[in-house]
Amino acid sequence: MNAPLPKRIWQWFTRTRVGRSIFRIGLPESNLERSQVMVSSFLLHVQPAKVNRHSLRASYSLGLGLISLYLFLILIVTGVLLMFYYVPSTEKAYDIMKDLQYVVSAGLVIRNMHRWAAHLMVLFVLLHMCRVFYTGAYKRPREFNWVLGVGLFLLTLGLSFTGYLLPWDQLAFWAITVGTNIAGYAPIIGPKLKYLLLGGNVVGQEALTRFYALHVIVLPAVAFFMVAIHLWRVRKDGGLSRPDEPGDIVQQVELKQLPTNKTYGLMELARGTTPQVGKNPEDEVFSWPHLVFRELLLFLLVTAVVLFLAIFWNAPLEELANPIHPPNPAKAPWYFLGLQELVSYSAFWGGVVVPGLLVAALMLLPYLDRQRQGVGRWFARERVVANTIFTVCLVTAIVLTIIGTSFRGPNWGWVVPWEQPPAITEGH
Amino acid sequence: MNDLSVRKFYGWFTALGLLVGVLVVIGYYRDEYREWKNYQHKFIQEEIRRASTPQQRALAEQTPVQIRQILLPDLNRVDRCTTCHLAVEDPSYGGYPQPLAYHPLHEQHPFERFGCTICHRGQGRATTTTDAHGNVPHWDQPMLPLQYIQASCGQCHEAADNPAAPELARGQQVFEDSGCRGCHKLGGAGGVLGPELDRVGARRSPEWLKKHFLAPASVTPSSAMPPQKFSETNLESIILFMLSQTGESAPGYYASMRVIPSASEGQRMFQQKGCIGCHSIGDQGGKVGPALDDVGLRRPPEWMMQHFRDPQTVTPGTVMPRFGFTETEARALTDFLVHLRDQKVALSLPSLMSPVERGREIFRKYGCAGCHGADAKGGVPNPNAKTAEQVPGLIYVADGYTKDELKMRILKGQREIPALDAKRPPPPLFMAAWAGIIKDSELDDLVAYLFSLKPKEENPGF
Numbered sequence: 001m002n003a004p005l006p007k008r009i010w011q012w013f014t015r016t017r018v019g020r021s022i023f024r025i026g027l028p029e030s031n032l033e034r035s036q037v038m039v040s041s042f043l044l045h046v047q048p049a050k051v052n053r054h055s056l057r058a059s060y061s062l063g064l065g066l067i068s069l070y071l072f073l074i075l076i077v078t079g080v081l082l083m084f085y086y087v088p089s090t091e092k093a094y095d096i097m098k099d100l101q102y103v104v105s106a107g108l109v110i111r112n113m114h115r116w117a118a119h120l121m122v123l124f125v126l127l128h129m130c131r132v133f134y135t136g137a138y139k140r141p142r143e144f145n146w147v148l149g150v151g152l153f154l155l156t157l158g159l160s161f162t163g164y165l166l167p168w169d170q171l172a173f174w175a176i177t178v179g180t181n182i183a184g185y186a187p188i189i190g191p192k193l194k195y196l197l198l199g200g201n202v203v204g205q206e207a208l209t210r211f212y213a214l215h216v217i218v219l220p221a222v223a224f225f226m227v228a229i230h231l232w233r234v235r236k237d238g239g240l241s242r243p244d245e246p247g248d249i250v251q252q253v254e255l256k257q258l259p260t261n262k263t264y265g266l267m268e269l270a271r272g273t274t275p276q277v278g279k280n281p282e283d284e285v286f287s288w289p290h291l292v293f294r295e296l297l298l299f300l301l302v303t304a305v306v307l308f309l310a311i312f313w314n315a316p317l318e319e320l321a322n323p324i325h326p327p328n329p330a331k332a333p334w335y336f337l338g339l340q341e342l343v344s345y346s347a348f349w350g351g352v353v354v355p356g357l358l359v360a361a362l363m364l365l366p367y368l369d370r371q372r373q374g375v376g377r378w379f380a381r382e383r384v385v386a387n388t389i390f391t392v393c394l395v396t397a398i399v400l401t402i403i404g405t406s407f408r409g410p411n412w413g414w415v416v417p418w419e420q421p422p423a424i425t426e427g428h
Numbered sequence: 429m430n431d432l433s434v435r436k437f438y439g440w441f442t443a444l445g446l447l448v449g450v451l452v453v454i455g456y457y458r459d460e461y462r463e464w465k466n467y468q469h470k471f472i473q474e475e476i477r478r479a480s481t482p483q484q485r486a487l488a489e490q491t492p493v494q495i496r497q498i499l500l501p502d503l504n505r506v507d508r509c510t511t512c513h514l515a516v517e518d519p520s521y522g523g524y525p526q527p528l529a530y531h532p533l534h535e536q537h538p539f540e541r542f543g544c545t546i547c548h549r550g551q552g553r554a555t556t557t558t559d560a561h562g563n564v565p566h567w568d569q570p571m572l573p574l575q576y577i578q579a580s581c582g583q584c585h586e587a588a589d590n591p592a593a594p595e596l597a598r599g600q601q602v603f604e605d606s607g608c609r610g611c612h613k614l615g616g617a618g619g620v621l622g623p624e625l626d627r628v629g630a631r632r633s634p635e636w637l638k639k640h641f642l643a644p645a646s647v648t649p650s651s652a653m654p655p656q657k658f659s660e661t662n663l664e665s666i667i668l669f670m671l672s673q674t675g676e677s678a679p680g681y682y683a684s685m686r687v688i689p690s691a692s693e694g695q696r697m698f699q700q701k702g703c704i705g706c707h708s709i710g711d712q713g714g715k716v717g718p719a720l721d722d723v724g725l726r727r728p729p730e731w732m733m734q735h736f737r738d739p740q741t742v743t744p745g746t747v748m749p750r751f752g753f754t755e756t757e758a759r760a761l762t763d764f765l766v767h768l769r770d771q772k773v774a775l776s777l778p779s780l781m782s783p784v785e786r787g788r789e790i791f792r793k794y795g796c797a798g799c800h801g802a803d804a805k806g807g808v809p810n811p812n813a814k815t816a817e818q819v820p821g822l823i824y825v826a827d828g829y830t831k832d833e834l835k836m837r838i839l840k841g842q843r844e845i846p847a848l849d850a851k852r853p854p855p856p857l858f859m860a861a862w863a864g865i866i867k868d869s870e871l872d873d874l875v876a877y878l879f880s881l882k883p884k885e886e887n888p889g890f
Contacts, residue, residue: 091504098551098553098554099553101554102554102556103555106455109459293434293441297441300444300448304447304448307448310455311451311458317566319568
């Protein structure tokens with residue numbers, strides 16, 4: 001046998017007594033084992049034994065959801081490592097950042113990984129949402145998974161935002177001050193919400209304690225379970241969306257009025273769309289290795305990119321937080337700068353109405369757009385109206401974010417980034 | 429996608445696996461190779477070279493390569509400077525190039541109590557040269573240039589009585605003489621036209637301060653402060669004094685070490701603690717206790733020390749109470765009394781001075797000279813002011829005002845200064861309202877002083 005060495009070692013190990021006790025199926029050799037390995041492994045069984053070829057096309061999904069998941073996993077691992085050192089105290093947090101950089105082995109690179117992975121996750125979750133929109137993948141029966149996805153996007157922003165405060169430097173302090181001020185513009189509940197978030201009227205120890213608790217346990221736990229449900233629903237809603245193809249067996253099993261005085265096997269209870277949908281044998285390949293290997297390769301790629309960024313670029317760390325010296329301008333985290341730009345025109349309209357309507361529209365989207373055509377293809381002609389509206393909103397958001405990031409200087413005045421900014425006059 | 433197509437994955441796995449592996453190795457190398465290890469190896473080699481016995485050699489070889497740090501919880505600092513500056517306490521390294529040089533004169537401030545950055549500034553937690561020396565973005569405490577190092581003494585010690593910091597004392601002298609307090613508050617005393625200076629040394633660099641004194645508008649465009657004409661030495665001195673004002677307040681042990689015992693400190697204490705109520709010097713003071721002019725001839729210093737600790741132990745039955753002086757305070761008072769033995773000292777007690785003398789002190793204390801000129805003779809430019817584009821002198825106030833009018837003028841100030849030319853910007857300097865800052869008794873004395881300024885030989889026809 002001419003298998004590569006790692007494979008031979010693995011084969012030998014899974015045949016030993018210990019190996020067999022751990023891995024119920026060794027390296028699969030037959031199609032039967034390829035199915036068995038998927039259904040008998042805890043980590044793999046959320047995925048089907050066989051998968052549609054269309055789902056494997058990188059040009060269709062771009063792997064964006066998986067990339068987001070991997071970034072989330074990297075964030076959990078590096079986050080736990082950071083927790084070994086971090087103390088959520090206004091007295092100590094900043095010094096600990098310095099210690100991570102100067103004395104803790106690999107401390108800086110782990111903090112960098114956490115920071116860059118967090119930014120990337122915001123970006124990739126957004127891109128994932130765009131992909132799902134442009135391929136019409138939120139339509140029936142995947143409506144609720146889209147809603148979960150919007151929830152996960154908001155959670156991602158929340159995770160990033162709560163983590164932003166923890167280094168307790170000027171960047172953190174003023175970004176959170178600006179961000180929570182925006183939250184305070186909401187009518188009636190705004191000031192209460194701000195007070196609840198900060199544990200007071202200004203950013204201080206109470207805010208740090210709350211943000212820490214939210215960041216390391218509340219939001220990750222919620223996100224973790226929502227990710228699990230999100231993935232489960234992908235499977236239950238029939239895998240990745242794809243265009244209807246001739247030969248697909250569309251199997252919509254309606255729940256019958258079943259007599260209640262009898263017990264049923266699982267197969268009798270199943271209803272709605274199931275992995276059975278699209279069960280055209282020629283379109284399907286075994287998940288092992290075709291899906292699993294691709295997923296592993298993508299994981300390696302994501303890890304490599306995050307490592308590369310973390311090794312060569314340091315996460316920002318400014319001066320110790322100083323409540324009496326605001327930078328001019330004080331800016332929110334980059335993903336809220338579009339919002340801050342809107343707020344600079346009108347606190348109420350920009351800070352409450354527009355983002356509120358946007359989130360509501362996203363949540364309700366699959367129930368508003370009931371057209372069934374154009375699923376499973378990028379930029380389907382049938383969806384030109386929806387795609388145009390979405391693109392306009394997206395481009396507006398991007399332009400506003402770029403303006404807020406690069407074109408706003410002291411007193412939120414207009415600056416051109418490639419020109420020397422005017423000297424900031426210091427108060428005498 | 430038959431099974432053979434699996435083979436193409438192997439290449440990808442190898443390539444990406446190698447990429448991750450290489451990145452991990454690079455990351456590990458960058459983490460493991462740290463600048464300070466180089467210096468520690470050099471130090472150990474030097475120690476091995478110097479070893480004269482096998483035991484010393486073995487000891488040197490066993491020196492661990494590790495971060496060294498001084499933990500200073502009371503000062504809220506961790507100083508890792510000694511990670512590279514390994515020989516600061518070893519005099520045999522005198523004259524070595526940095527970072528292995530010996531640090532002379534540290535006996536008064538042992539490193540384990542004070543660390544390094546409390547005097548030298550910089551970033552104590554950092555372990556690379558650039559970051560530790562602090563001239564990096566987002567660190568506002570770069571190392572203090574050595575020429576200004578005496579500024580650090582002034583963070584804790586009174587400038588005037590620190591014999592080791594003459595530059596600092598000069599700086600304070602320049603500050604008080606130049607009338608800076610007329611506009612700036614320092615330690616709670618001074619005017620309100622300019623910003624307070626209590627933390628200026630922590631916020632501003634020497635370069636900024638220099639520009640500021642020579643041309644205030646060049647660093648603060650809206651500044652009303654007139655450019656200062658300091659001599660080169662005075663300029664350096666006042667920069668140094670400004671750098672000493674960091675607002676640093678060291679607690680506990682450090683606070684107890686602030687007082688440097690000296691005759692002048694002893695004199696200040698003698699005046700403050702009210703010793704004069706019972707004792708006299710140069711016929712000034714009470715008669716309950718003995719006169720102290722020649723006590724230094726009669727008593728040895730040890731006796732006086734014990735006397736300050738507990739008078740009863742050396743003079744049973746004395747009426748002098750036990751004041752609970754600290755050792756440093758007792759030492760300062762003793763030094764003062766010993767000093768009296770050799771030299772006549774005139775106490776400058778306000779209660780012993782005339783109102784005019786006290787008024788002169790108050791004129792100085794509040795920096796009136798900053799605008800009204802030395803001895804209130806005027807001459808400080810105030811562009812576009814009707815009064816010859818200058819702040820007026822005050823020597824003729826007795827002709828124009830009654831004492832009460834003058835007091836009101838000082839208390840209320842004058843925000844609007846009449847302009848020479850309405851089209852030009854209004855005069856930058858104006859008279860601040862001193863109500864709430866100056867005390868009533870001080871105001872009486874100040875007015876007495878200002879009235880005394882009127883020249884005596886006046887032409888009757890004028």
